[in-house]
Amino acid sequence: MGGLTKPLSRREATNPRGVICARRGKDGNAFISSYHDSKESKRRQQMKQKMKKYLAMALLALTIMTLLNKSKSSDSASAQEPSTVSDESSALRGSSASDQSNIDIVPEVVAATSAEVKIQPEKSTVTGGGGTEEAKAPAATGDASITKGANVVIDKGLEKVICGTEIPINLAEVQKWPTPFTPLLGDGKVPSDSNAKEVVLLNNGDTYGGIGAQLNSFFHAYDVAYQRGRPLYITQDSWAIKALLTLFFGPSAEKNAKLWKTLESILRVKIVESENVLKSMGITYPDQPTAHSLFYHKPEKLTPTQIRNHRETILRKLLQYPPLAGGPKENACSTLKKLATGADGERYTVMHLVSEGDKAWLKRLEEITKMDHSAATEMEPAYVKNILTQTEMLDQPMFPIYSEDMPQGAPGVARLSQDPQLKKLIKVDEKAYHLAGNFYLAVLADVYLGSPVDQLSLWIARMRHALDIGNTFVLTEKEGNNWVSYPNFEEHLEFYADLGPWSA
Numbered sequence: 001m002g003g004l005t006k007p008l009s010r011r012e013a014t015n016p017r018g019v020i021c022a023r024r025g026k027d028g029n030a031f032i033s034s035y036h037d038s039k040e041s042k043r044r045q046q047m048k049q050k051m052k053k054y055l056a057m058a059l060l061a062l063t064i065m066t067l068l069n070k071s072k073s074s075d076s077a078s079a080q081e082p083s084t085v086s087d088e089s090s091a092l093r094g095s096s097a098s099d100q101s102n103i104d105i106v107p108e109v110v111a112a113t114s115a116e117v118k119i120q121p122e123k124s125t126v127t128g129g130g131g132t133e134e135a136k137a138p139a140a141t142g143d144a145s146i147t148k149g150a151n152v153v154i155d156k157g158l159e160k161v162i163c164g165t166e167i168p169i170n171l172a173e174v175q176k177w178p179t180p181f182t183p184l185l186g187d188g189k190v191p192s193d194s195n196a197k198e199v200v201l202l203n204n205g206d207t208y209g210g211i212g213a214q215l216n217s218f219f220h221a222y223d224v225a226y227q228r229g230r231p232l233y234i235t236q237d238s239w240a241i242k243a244l245l246t247l248f249f250g251p252s253a254e255k256n257a258k259l260w261k262t263l264e265s266i267l268r269v270k271i272v273e274s275e276n277v278l279k280s281m282g283i284t285y286p287d288q289p290t291a292h293s294l295f296y297h298k299p300e301k302l303t304p305t306q307i308r309n310h311r312e313t314i315l316r317k318l319l320q321y322p323p324l325a326g327g328p329k330e331n332a333c334s335t336l337k338k339l340a341t342g343a344d345g346e347r348y349t350v351m352h353l354v355s356e357g358d359k360a361w362l363k364r365l366e367e368i369t370k371m372d373h374s375a376a377t378e379m380e381p382a383y384v385k386n387i388l389t390q391t392e393m394l395d396q397p398m399f400p401i402y403s404e405d406m407p408q409g410a411p412g413v414a415r416l417s418q419d420p421q422l423k424k425l426i427k428v429d430e431k432a433y434h435l436a437g438n439f440y441l442a443v444l445a446d447v448y449l450g451s452p453v454d455q456l457s458l459w460i461a462r463m464r465h466a467l468d469i470g471n472t473f474v475l476t477e478k479e480g481n482n483w484v485s486y487p488n489f490e491e492h493l494e495f496y497a498d499l500g501p502w503s504a
Helices: 034-079 211-228 239-247 257-267 275-280 291-295 304-318 332-339 362-369 374-378 381-390 413-417 420-425 435-443 455-466
Strands: 123-127 132-136 200-202 232-235 270-272 349-352 398-401 447-449 476-479 482-485
Touching: 200 211, 211 232, 211 239, 211 291, 211 304, 211 455, 232 239, 239 435, 257 270, 257 304, 270 275, 304 455, 332 435, 349 435, 349 455, 362 374, 374 381, 374 476, 381 413, 381 420, 381 447, 381 482, 398 435, 413 420, 435 455, 447 455
Parallel strands: 200 232, 232 270, 349 398, 349 447
Antiparallel strands: 123 132, 476 482
């Protein structure tokens, strides 16, 4: 009511001051002087004015009460509207038919339910290497270039199954994640609101390197934003968006408000249509980093633990949205379903092969890590069979992949196929291979043999650890007669230490 109250009813005084207590007759009372008649007339005039004033106040209060009641009724009706939750087959596919409006925005991850889900902006407790703080989701309003002022519904991602494969953790239960939920670097000290006058901007500049190197550059942008104390903004046509859509959501996903809001929620960034939007808002982006400069950026005042917790939080959210549209050459699950679907309980291995050009980086990596990584890089038959024997996979299929579409002649396969045991296991179907398919085939494999000099291979290892999937052999060493992964499985901080050009 804003402090307004309905005036109390008042009775006219039965014995007003200045009135003689005698009922006046038809012709009036002889004892009432003309002075008293004049005074009585004046009193009545004042009473009429007061009544008009009280009546006006009462009408105003009644109007405000009516408007408030209508507003509450509207909010109540809106809160009771069901929000549809999709399963894997109806996850965000870029279909215009899936667009909806006037429904609350989905936060990062929500608990699984079998019926209606009402989504509210997230407010979570975050632990990130230096303490515990509250992390708040960015403002859901967005600028006019994205949402046109309307709320947007985003489809809930997958939680326990990716591409039909069950994963060890529930992506919705953030409290049970093996590493803490940390959506912002530095315990949430990076500003996430849209009121800043200076920001770090990623726009449609040149890319640098392959998809693995582009992921390095993208995540390093968070470090730059943290170091400068500015929020991270991305244009819709940015090289970073193109890189992310290669592995998550898919290039064919419709570029609509739903997609942008989903990415904003997951990435904790602001996505704008173009630089012109920033100019209209009076926002500048001095010292704009390029993909090349970001690739080589070294974080300051950030520990490997903080970096790991932040990266894994974002990776777990992104992995809930594999590309499912765009046909067999884009559907991320198509490769896995075609190659790895067989008898119930069938398991498989993925080995990540590299070209001779990639092997040239081996010496640089060994100088940084002070470790011998030649066995994992060369991928000789004895090395492969040693790991397959330990994991009891010498009777299960093995699929070679690369960090690109299948190269002509599939280098490395012919050499490995010379071994009689491995020849029976190696399965190659060039028609089934594509980058996103290879990626999910490797992330979800029962055993993964990766190359430490390959950027994407290292990211696959990080994502497997984020999903708590074991049997990941990328950073390996000889222990007795066996090759083992030397990073501690629970901590795996070696993947987030300073690895030079391979740093996450």
